[in-house]
Structures are given as C-alpha cells and as structure tokens.
Amino acid sequence: MSRFALAFFLATALPCFAQAQTTTDAAKADGKAFGKDIGAAAQSAATTQPNADRVPGYSGTPSQSGYFDDPKAMERAAASQASANTGYQTMRNSSASRATFSKVDLDAAIARSKTISEDPLSYTSGMTVGGTQGRCVLLPPASGTAARYKATCNTGYTVDSSTQSCTVTLQASVTTVTDYLYYCPKLDPECTAFDLATCRLTGSHPGKCLQGIDTPTGYKCFEPGDPIAEYTCSEPVAGLTPIRVTPRQVVTTTRDESQCASLAADANCTSPVETCSDSDPVTRTIDGYSITQPCWAWRRDYQCNRFTPAQDCTTLEQTPGCNLEQEYCLTDETPCRTFERVYDCPVPDQPQDPNQFICDGDVYCIDGSCETIQRQPNTEFKDAVVALNAMDQARREFDPNNLTLFKGTRESCSSKVFGILNCCKGKGFPLIPGIQLLVALGCSREEMLLHQKDVQGLCAYVGTYCSSSFLGVCLTKRKVYCCFESKLSRILQEQGRVQLNKPWDKPKTEQCLGFTIDEFARLDLSKMDFSEVYAEFTDAARLPDELQAATQIQQKIEDYYARARP
Incomplete structure (x- = not known):
C-alpha cells in the first residue's frame, strides 16, 4: 500500500471506528442505567404494601362492584342492554322468523331422496337412439301434509262426590249407687271436710230452735239456730258418721260413635248431618227399669269427595307428527288439579x-x-x-x-x-x-x-x-x-x-x-x-x-x- 493510500485509510476509517466504539459504549451505559432503574422499581413494588392508588387506571369504586352483593343485577342489566341493542335484536328477529320444518316433513324428504339415490338410472334415463321421443318416470310419492x-x-284428577252414612246408637245402662247424707253447720269449720270430688251440697235446713213457745197449733220457734248444710257423698267420708245411707239406681246413656270414626277422621268427608233413625218406642225397659229417650239411634250423613288421577292424552301422545306445545293449569287453584295440554x-x-x-x-x-x-x-x-x-x-x-x-x-x-x-x-x-x-x-x-x-x-x-x-x-x-x-x-x-x-x-x-x-x-x-x-x-x-x-x-x-x- 502506498503512503498516500495508507494516509487516506487512517484519515477516514479510524475516525468512523472510534465513533462506532463510542456509540456502543453509550448504548451499554444506557442499558445498564435502564436496568438499574427497572430493578429498583421491581424491588420497590415487591416490598411495598399494595393499595388502590397503585392500580393503573383505577379511580374510586367502580360501578360494577355492586354486582358482588347482587349477582342478579348483572343479569338484569345485561337483559336491559340486550333489548336495546340493535345487533342483538337483529339476531333475535332473524332467529324468530327463519324458516322451520317439522321432523315428519324432513324425514319424508330424506326417505324420498334415498329411494331415488338407490336406483338413479330408473329416474334419470338418457335420450332414445332416434332422439325424437323423451321418457317420463313417476317420482316416489311425497308424504306429509301442510295442514x-x-x-x-x-291430565289431572276427577272428583267423585258421594254421600256416605254411618249409625250412632244410644247405649243405656242401670247401675246401683249409694248416697251418704251428712249434716254440717254452715259456720262449722268441719264443713271443709266435704270439699271432695265425691261430695256435693244438696240442700240445707234450719238449725235447732233457740227460743219458742207451745201454741194450740203447735210449737212456734222465734229464734232458730244456725242453718245446717246437707251434703250427699257417693263414698263415706273418713272420720264422720253419715246421717243416712240410701241406695238408688242411676240410668246412664252414652252415644256409641265407633261406626263413624273412620268417616270423621277422613279430611275429604265434611258437613255431617244427623237424622233420628230409631225413635219408636221412646220408652224401653232395660234391666227391669223403664227408660224414656226421644231418640235411640241416628243416621249420620257425610259429604265425601274422592280425587282420582285421570288423563285422556294417550291418543295424542301416540299419534305420529303430534308435538306437545304447552301445558297450563285450567283453574286458578293451588295446587292445580286439572291441566290442559x-x-x-x-x-x-x-x-x-x-x-x-x-x-x-x-x-x-x-x-x-x-x-x-x-x-x-x-x-x-x-x-x-x-x-x-x-x-x-x-x-x-x-x-x-x-x-x-x-x-x-x-x-x-x-x-x-x-x-x-x-x-x-x-x-x-x-x-x-x-x-x-x-x-x-x-x-x-x-x-x-x-x-x-x-x-x-x-x-x-x-x-x-x-x-x-x-x-x-x-x-x-x-x-x-x-x-x-x-x-x-x-x-x-x-x-x-x-x-x-x-x-x-x-x-x-x-x-x-x-x-x-x-x-x-x-x-x-x-x-x-x-x-x-x-x-x-x-x-x-x-x-x-x-x-x-x-x-x-x-x-x-x-x-x-x-x-x-x-
């Protein structure tokens, strides 16, 4: 390399190399500083207690927070928005107005297509050789109807109302009881001895006369003594001597309702009505004593209502092509006992x-x-x-x-x-x-x-x-x-x-x-x-x-x- 070329290289390449080296060093320094800042921020985030102010975009309590206490409110809000949303309404209207086909018609069309596909040449023949005459083939018959x-x-229950009767009889008996008569001055503390369930106050009479004179018509008392109470007891009173002991016969009558017990306990049987069914004779002799009663037996009539399950839907359930649309109660009663299908x-x-x-x-x-x-x-x-x-x-x-x-x-x-x-x-x-x-x-x-x-x-x-x-x-x-x-x-x-x-x-x-x-x-x-x-x-x-x-x-x-x- 000539001196001129070497000088040119040193004058041009070395400054560029130095500049590139300076840029690389600056990028490294910048990267280190950025990493240091990010590391400090991450360390601060990891060691600092979180709060709402640090959440990006958070401002106060959002309106949606109410759904936590009332989840149904979200459903109502969604329904309200859906009813006003154009896209939602378009989808619903399209779904409601789209063409529908019954299963019977679809099955019939599929069966007809299968019949043709099994032997297509029978229904799609070619032209004859002469080319002058066509041929028509009858298609399989269609089934179903549009009407x-x-x-x-x-479904529900039928009610059978009937009158059911039973008999109530009068049972009479004669028993011998003994009455014990006691006297007691009304002011005598001993009268409390007769406060018994077996004793009852049956009368009173004047006490011994304190002053009086004999008259041609008899003795006349001017000052009678304290009155004497008379108590009659069914059993002897301990420690006292009765004035008189008298046996007597007592007639007891009771109504025997045992035959009507089942009807009386049936909640479906109400409003009993009694009618005398045995009143002749009114006086009858029982155990040697004559007993008189206006009626000796009664017929008691109950109005009884029986609920029996019933339905008449079997025919429709078994009819091909019949589809159940709805079922509702015919009456306003609760519970409902008659349904319409x-x-x-x-x-x-x-x-x-x-x-x-x-x-x-x-x-x-x-x-x-x-x-x-x-x-x-x-x-x-x-x-x-x-x-x-x-x-x-x-x-x-x-x-x-x-x-x-x-x-x-x-x-x-x-x-x-x-x-x-x-x-x-x-x-x-x-x-x-x-x-x-x-x-x-x-x-x-x-x-x-x-x-x-x-x-x-x-x-x-x-x-x-x-x-x-x-x-x-x-x-x-x-x-x-x-x-x-x-x-x-x-x-x-x-x-x-x-x-x-x-x-x-x-x-x-x-x-x-x-x-x-x-x-x-x-x-x-x-x-x-x-x-x-x-x-x-x-x-x-x-x-x-x-x-x-x-x-x-x-x-x-x-x-x-x-x-x-x-």
Missing part, C-alpha cells in the same frame, strides 16, 4: 300431492338440426297468486268504520273434562253423521256449525278456560276460536300476529279484532307459509296436462315432417 291443527287433552298435529286424511315426473329433455328439430329444450320450473307462480288473492281479500274485508282488516268472529264450544261427549274435537276429527243426535245429547247447533267451520280451515284456536269447577277440579271447559271469512284470512291472522308480536288475548277476553292498516302494511307476505291454500289456487287455475300437451305437439311436428318428405 295442521291444535289438539287438546287433559296443547298439541300441534297434522290434519289426517289429507289429499296427497299430484303425481310428479322427471322427464327426458324435449327435442325440437328443423332441417336435420335438433336441440333439447331446457325447462325451468316456475316456483313463483303460486306465491304471486296467493299474494294477489290476499290483497283482494283485504279489499273485501276492509271495515271502513274501524279502519281494520280481517276481523274475525269469536266462537266457543264446551265439553266435559274427561267426559265421553265432546263437541269441541276440532278439525282433526271428522264430523260424525247424526247432528240431531249430538244436539239431543247436549251439543248445540252453534257448536256443530263451529266444528264445520273449523274442518274447513276457517277458524284459529285461541285457547281454553275452565267454565265450572268443584274443589279445584275443572268439570267443564270452553274452547275459544276466532273464525274468519276464508282460510286465507285465518292464515294471515295466525302468522301475521307472530310477525307483529301480537299474540291472542286470554281465552276469556279475546275479541278477534282485525289488523289496523298500519299493522297490515308491516306484514311481510313473502315470509308466510301459504301451503294450505296452494292446492286450492292451483286447482282453480289448473291448465291442461302439460305432459299430454307436449306429446300432442311433438306428434303434430312428426306428422308434418312425414307429409313433407318426398
């Missing part, structure tokens, strides 16, 4: 869906070129028809006086709890023939008309209340319905009330009022299930059989080409 109804039954059940014996086919593609040919026509099913037609009909129904049922829509009529029917005759079975049960017989047995014509309306799907079940009870057991109940002009009106009311969060009122007070114009405007018809009325609309607007029409058109095209060939 459902509310069925009710009861509400089941959601499919309407039996409903017509099945019409046959459905899967077909090869239709083929259209011209000048030797053939194309397959792809068909897209229209699933919106039925919804459009129902929506239009709903608007037309709203126009017809609009009440200009009250500005309401779809007002119903309150109707009710009664039945005995656990009784055989039931005029309120509902649309799940066909109306048996012989209305006159049912009316004769106790069903009114109005109840029969209500049943017919319910079978036609015009009535919505509101609830049941107890109309008569005895000792807390409901004897007769009334089922309340709201009936409408059409099945569509009934569906709009039932499902519309769910969207509006406007449940039916209590059965005793429900008046079947209609929707206001504002309420109807808030309804989302697209979220309602109108499957009950689809068949009615499609039957009313059914076109000629599509498959037959397509076959006829294809045949006409083939005939045309056959005639046009040379």
Whole structure:
C-alpha cells in the first residue's frame, strides 16, 4: 500500500471506528442505567404494601362492584342492554322468523331422496337412439301434509262426590249407687271436710230452735239456730258418721260413635248431618227399669269427595307428527288439579300431492338440426297468486268504520273434562253423521256449525278456560276460536300476529279484532307459509296436462315432417 493510500485509510476509517466504539459504549451505559432503574422499581413494588392508588387506571369504586352483593343485577342489566341493542335484536328477529320444518316433513324428504339415490338410472334415463321421443318416470310419492291443527287433552284428577252414612246408637245402662247424707253447720269449720270430688251440697235446713213457745197449733220457734248444710257423698267420708245411707239406681246413656270414626277422621268427608233413625218406642225397659229417650239411634250423613288421577292424552301422545306445545293449569287453584295440554298435529286424511315426473329433455328439430329444450320450473307462480288473492281479500274485508282488516268472529264450544261427549274435537276429527243426535245429547247447533267451520280451515284456536269447577277440579271447559271469512284470512291472522308480536288475548277476553292498516302494511307476505291454500289456487287455475300437451305437439311436428318428405 502506498503512503498516500495508507494516509487516506487512517484519515477516514479510524475516525468512523472510534465513533462506532463510542456509540456502543453509550448504548451499554444506557442499558445498564435502564436496568438499574427497572430493578429498583421491581424491588420497590415487591416490598411495598399494595393499595388502590397503585392500580393503573383505577379511580374510586367502580360501578360494577355492586354486582358482588347482587349477582342478579348483572343479569338484569345485561337483559336491559340486550333489548336495546340493535345487533342483538337483529339476531333475535332473524332467529324468530327463519324458516322451520317439522321432523315428519324432513324425514319424508330424506326417505324420498334415498329411494331415488338407490336406483338413479330408473329416474334419470338418457335420450332414445332416434332422439325424437323423451321418457317420463313417476317420482316416489311425497308424504306429509301442510295442514295442521291444535289438539287438546287433559291430565289431572276427577272428583267423585258421594254421600256416605254411618249409625250412632244410644247405649243405656242401670247401675246401683249409694248416697251418704251428712249434716254440717254452715259456720262449722268441719264443713271443709266435704270439699271432695265425691261430695256435693244438696240442700240445707234450719238449725235447732233457740227460743219458742207451745201454741194450740203447735210449737212456734222465734229464734232458730244456725242453718245446717246437707251434703250427699257417693263414698263415706273418713272420720264422720253419715246421717243416712240410701241406695238408688242411676240410668246412664252414652252415644256409641265407633261406626263413624273412620268417616270423621277422613279430611275429604265434611258437613255431617244427623237424622233420628230409631225413635219408636221412646220408652224401653232395660234391666227391669223403664227408660224414656226421644231418640235411640241416628243416621249420620257425610259429604265425601274422592280425587282420582285421570288423563285422556294417550291418543295424542301416540299419534305420529303430534308435538306437545304447552301445558297450563285450567283453574286458578293451588295446587292445580286439572291441566290442559296443547298439541300441534297434522290434519289426517289429507289429499296427497299430484303425481310428479322427471322427464327426458324435449327435442325440437328443423332441417336435420335438433336441440333439447331446457325447462325451468316456475316456483313463483303460486306465491304471486296467493299474494294477489290476499290483497283482494283485504279489499273485501276492509271495515271502513274501524279502519281494520280481517276481523274475525269469536266462537266457543264446551265439553266435559274427561267426559265421553265432546263437541269441541276440532278439525282433526271428522264430523260424525247424526247432528240431531249430538244436539239431543247436549251439543248445540252453534257448536256443530263451529266444528264445520273449523274442518274447513276457517277458524284459529285461541285457547281454553275452565267454565265450572268443584274443589279445584275443572268439570267443564270452553274452547275459544276466532273464525274468519276464508282460510286465507285465518292464515294471515295466525302468522301475521307472530310477525307483529301480537299474540291472542286470554281465552276469556279475546275479541278477534282485525289488523289496523298500519299493522297490515308491516306484514311481510313473502315470509308466510301459504301451503294450505296452494292446492286450492292451483286447482282453480289448473291448465291442461302439460305432459299430454307436449306429446300432442311433438306428434303434430312428426306428422308434418312425414307429409313433407318426398
């Protein structure tokens, strides 16, 4: 290296090296100082008694500290915040309005899919070799039904009220007792000797006469002595001599109630009533003595009530597709002795869906070129028809006086709890023939008309209340319905009330009022299930059989080409 290069290196590199060395030393010194400070702070924190002032961000007593004394307050505060939170409400509304499917329908759809998947070629065949004719295969029949109804039954107790009787007899006996008569001056201290349970004061007489004279009519006393008390005792008094000992017969009568002991001890038997059942003769001879009594025996009647467990829910429990929705007490008694169970059940014996086919593609040919026509099913037609009909129904049922829509009529029917005759079975049960017989047995014509309306799907079940009870057991109940002009009106009311969060009122007070114009405007018809009325609309607007029409058109095209060939 030349001197010039060495000089240049020393002039440039050494100062930089020195500067780097100085920076490193400074960093080490700074690190040591920082470590020393941190160590001192850690040592101070470890040796200093903690307090609230040293907690970062702490200022006073936080409002949440009250939850330690009242944990339920946290739950109430959370519920209050949840009800006002937009996100929470959106989640709840979405959960409440989401589509639901019954287990029966899901099982039926899965079973149908499995049937097709086991032999798919039977349902999805290819085109024929000639390419001029398609093939349609019948799909497995669908099961289940969209129509459902509310069925009710009861559990609890029945009460049997009966009169049970027993006999009370009069038992008479004659015994001989001895009376001991004693005299005692009333001022004589010895009279305390007769303060016995076996002695009683039976009379008194004047004492020995102190002054008197003889008169032609006899001796007349002017100054009688102190009166003498007469005590009669049933046993001798020790140390005293009785004035007279007299035997006598005593008649004793007692009521023998042993036959009624079990009924008297039964808390379910109350209000005993006694009636003389043996009063002839009134005088009878017992042990040689005549004894007279107005009655010698009584019949005692008790009103007894027996509670027996009962239920009539077995049929609904064993019916496929019936789901228990709720159970509530029919009466206001405690403890409750009669419960109503509400089941959601499919309407039996409903017509099945019409046959459905899967077909090869239709083929259209011209000048030797053939194309397959792809068909897209229209699933919106039925919804459009129902929506239009709903608007037309709203126009017809609009009440200009009250500005309401779809007002119903309150109707009710009664039945005995656990009784055989039931005029309120509902649309799940066909109306048996012989209305006159049912009316004769106790069903009114109005109840029969209500049943017919319910079978036609015009009535919505509101609830049941107890109309008569005895000792807390409901004897007769009334089922309340709201009936409408059409099945569509009934569906709009039932499902519309769910969207509006406007449940039916209590059965005793429900008046079947209609929707206001504002309420109807808030309804989302697209979220309602109108499957009950689809068949009615499609039957009313059914076109000629599509498959037959397509076959006829294809045949006409083939005939045309056959005639046009040379």
